[in-house]
Amino acid sequence: MAEELKINPLRKYLREDKLPHFFCAGCGCGQVLNYYLQALDELKMDPEQMLHMGGVGCTARIPIYIKTDMFHGVHGRTLAWATGVKMVRPDLPVVIFAGDGDLSSIGGNHWIHACRRNLDVTVVMVNNMNFAMTGGQVAPTTPEESKTMTTPYGSSEPRFDVCSLAVAAGATHVERWTTAHPVQCKKAMERALQHKGFSLIEIVSQCPTHYGRYALKTGDPVKTMEYIQSVTYLKEQGEKMTVQEKEGKLALGQFVCEDKPIYIGSNMEL
Numbered sequence: 001m002a003e004e005l006k007i008n009p010l011r012k013y014l015r016e017d018k019l020p021h022f023f024c025a026g027c028g029c030g031q032v033l034n035y036y037l038q039a040l041d042e043l044k045m046d047p048e049q050m051l052h053m054g055g056v057g058c059t060a061r062i063p064i065y066i067k068t069d070m071f072h073g074v075h076g077r078t079l080a081w082a083t084g085v086k087m088v089r090p091d092l093p094v095v096i097f098a099g100d101g102d103l104s105s106i107g108g109n110h111w112i113h114a115c116r117r118n119l120d121v122t123v124v125m126v127n128n129m130n131f132a133m134t135g136g137q138v139a140p141t142t143p144e145e146s147k148t149m150t151t152p153y154g155s156s157e158p159r160f161d162v163c164s165l166a167v168a169a170g171a172t173h174v175e176r177w178t179t180a181h182p183v184q185c186k187k188a189m190e191r192a193l194q195h196k197g198f199s200l201i202e203i204v205s206q207c208p209t210h211y212g213r214y215a216l217k218t219g220d221p222v223k224t225m226e227y228i229q230s231v232t233y234l235k236e237q238g239e240k241m242t243v244q245e246k247e248g249k250l251a252l253g254q255f256v257c258e259d260k261p262i263y264i265g266s267n268m269e270l
């Protein structure tokens with residue numbers, strides 16, 4: 001172990017007895033875990049003094065590999081538990097890993113109200129543009145016209161811009177990056193961990209197994225990442241782009257970072 005730590009000091013945060021991990025080859029969840037552990041390490045935060053949560057899904061399994069107290073439960077309900085936890089332990093840092101389906105579909109109601117209340121938690125949402133764990137079904141984040149397992153002729157639904165929705169609902173720290181932005185992801189997570197209030201870090205990520213296979217007709221992670229690159233742009237670049245050029249694409253960057261009172265429940269004194 002000492003030798004392994006010399007090669008990668010982040011291994012000290014890993015729950016080695018859970019390895020090998022369950023992610024498919026080329027999945028972005030391993031990258032997200034890596035960026036997150038780098039952020040913890042940079043801030044010298046001890047995951048054993050924190051609570052991590054995951055609902056159900058590939059992304060929701062990320063915290064299983066961290067040495068920490070973890071709540072792994074029902075699909076979509078992490079923010080309901082997190083609200084309860086923060087009512088009794090407002091001091092405890094709570095970090096949730098959620099898939100785009102977990103957060104914005106079944107968990108959408110809990111999520112928008114947690115944003116509205118400015119619950120003091122960090123949510124890392126991996127947007128792989130589909131319900132991955134169950135086999136690649138269409139999700140609220142699936143780009144229009146994309147073929148998925150359940151939309152073989154292409155999705156006819158407009159998709160959610162999760163970051164815009166979070167900002168509109170009242171979240172006080174919102175950023176979007178892709179797995180191809182390691183430094184930006186790490187820094188965004190550091191800001192989120194230090195932020196008092198609701199932080200949402202959306203990471204657009206490759207799912208070569210399902211989104212790649214159904215929508216892009218490739219199982220190649222690199223090609224899937226190249227696709228993501230082609231449908232995202234930096235927020236600052238967007239200022240010089242036309243509405244037509246931005247159509248169907250997602251902006252990357254920080255959308256809000258502000259201080260507002262956090263939710264402490266009703267009739268409670270801190």
Ligand SMILES: Cc1ncc(C[n+]2csc(CCOP(=O)(O)OP(=O)(O)O)c2C)c(N)n1
Pocket residue numbers: 056057058059060074075098099100101102103106126128130131132133134139
């Ligand atoms: C209450 C409930 N409804 C549905 C399911 C089935 N289910 C398990 S994982 C999943 C989708 C996961 O997709 P997402 O949240 O986007 O995460 P990903 O696997 O893509 O990371 C679904 C629908 C479930 N486990 N529980």
